[in-house]
Amino acid sequence: MNTRVHLKPGAVCADPYFVMEVPRLTEYRYAWFEVARGCSYSKAYARCPACGGAVGSLMWQPPYDVVLKQARRVGDFVGGFGGPELLVSTRFSDLYRRARLTGIARWLPVTVRMLGARVPKANEAPSLLGVYFSRRLVRADWSKMGVKWLTRPKVGYCRVCGPGGGGRNGCYSSIERIAIDPKTLGHAGDMFQAMNLHGEVLVSARARQLIEDSGLENAHFIRLTDARCSFFE
Ligand SMILES: [Zn+2]
Numbered sequence: 735m736n737t738r739v740h741l742k743p744g745a746v747c748a749d750p751y752f753v754m755e756v757p758r759l760t761e762y763r764y765a766w767f768e769v770a771r772g773c774s775y776s777k778a779y780a781r782c783p784a785c786g787g788a789v790g791s792l793m794w795q796p797p798y799d800v801v802l803k804q805a806r807r808v809g810d811f812v813g814g815f816g817g818p819e820l821l822v823s824t825r826f827s828d829l830y831r832r833a834r835l836t837g838i839a840r841w842l843p844v845t846v847r848m849l850g851a852r853v854p855k856a857n858e859a860p861s862l863l864g865v866y867f868s869r870r871l872v873r874a875d876w877s878k879m880g881v882k883w884l885t886r887p888k889v890g891y892c893r894v895c896g897p898g899g900g901g902r903n904g905c906y907s908s909i910e911r912i913a914i915d916p917k918t919l920g921h922a923g924d925m926f927q928a929m930n931l932h933g934e935v936l937v938s939a940r941a942r943q944l945i946e947d948s949g950l951e952n953a954h955f956i957r958l959t960d961a962r963c964s965f966f967e
Pocket residue numbers: 782783784785786787892893894895896
């Protein structure tokens with residue numbers, strides 16, 4: 735169960751970084767996506783510079799076709815399954831470029847099909863882009879995260895992409911919070927994934943403020959200290 739505490743938009747907070755969460759299976763208000771059948775992936779995933787292990791998702795190959803489910807209302811951020819790490823609106827990509835935000839490694843043009851009994855006929859498919867986030871040399875400090883391990887990291891785990899992440903780096907069942915090693919924060923941009931914390935998109939306070947001030951829809955921001963996560967409760 736995920737017990738994260740979403741910040742209310744505009745909440746003042748001195749934390750320099752936040753987890754950005756975009757609902758997928760728990761979505762009930764906004765559309766979410768699935769990739770079209772028959773899609774393929776290359777193995778050109780991001781790799782750890784120290785051990786060469788995978789630190790990112792497999793790269794989605796063309797055609798970049800997605801199906802929006804429950805498509806009556808489409809947010810500026812659309813979570814889903816397969817394909818890119820996230821879909822974003824052109825409103826967001828305009829903001830990203832205008833504000834010179836950093837941290838998105840790849841932008842993919844996608845073709846959108848909409849499904850759902852309540853999709854208004856006049857509602858044309860929105861213009862969305864698939865994105866992959868940068869893997870920065872920022873590292874989570876697992877010694878401060880209240881971690882419970884399902885399988886503990888083995889002696890000799892990679893000191894760059896581990897611990898965490900599976901295999902010899904160990905697999906966690908829950909964390910109480912996210913902590914970032916301050917010595918590595920010089921590598922952080924505005925949006926990124928830590929080298930040893932796959933799946934969590936972290937954003938700067940500036941990026942969060944710009945997104946909220948622009949009224950972009952369907953992203954929640956969580957303090958790192960509130961980013962509790964458990965896979966088995
Ligand atoms: Zn590694």
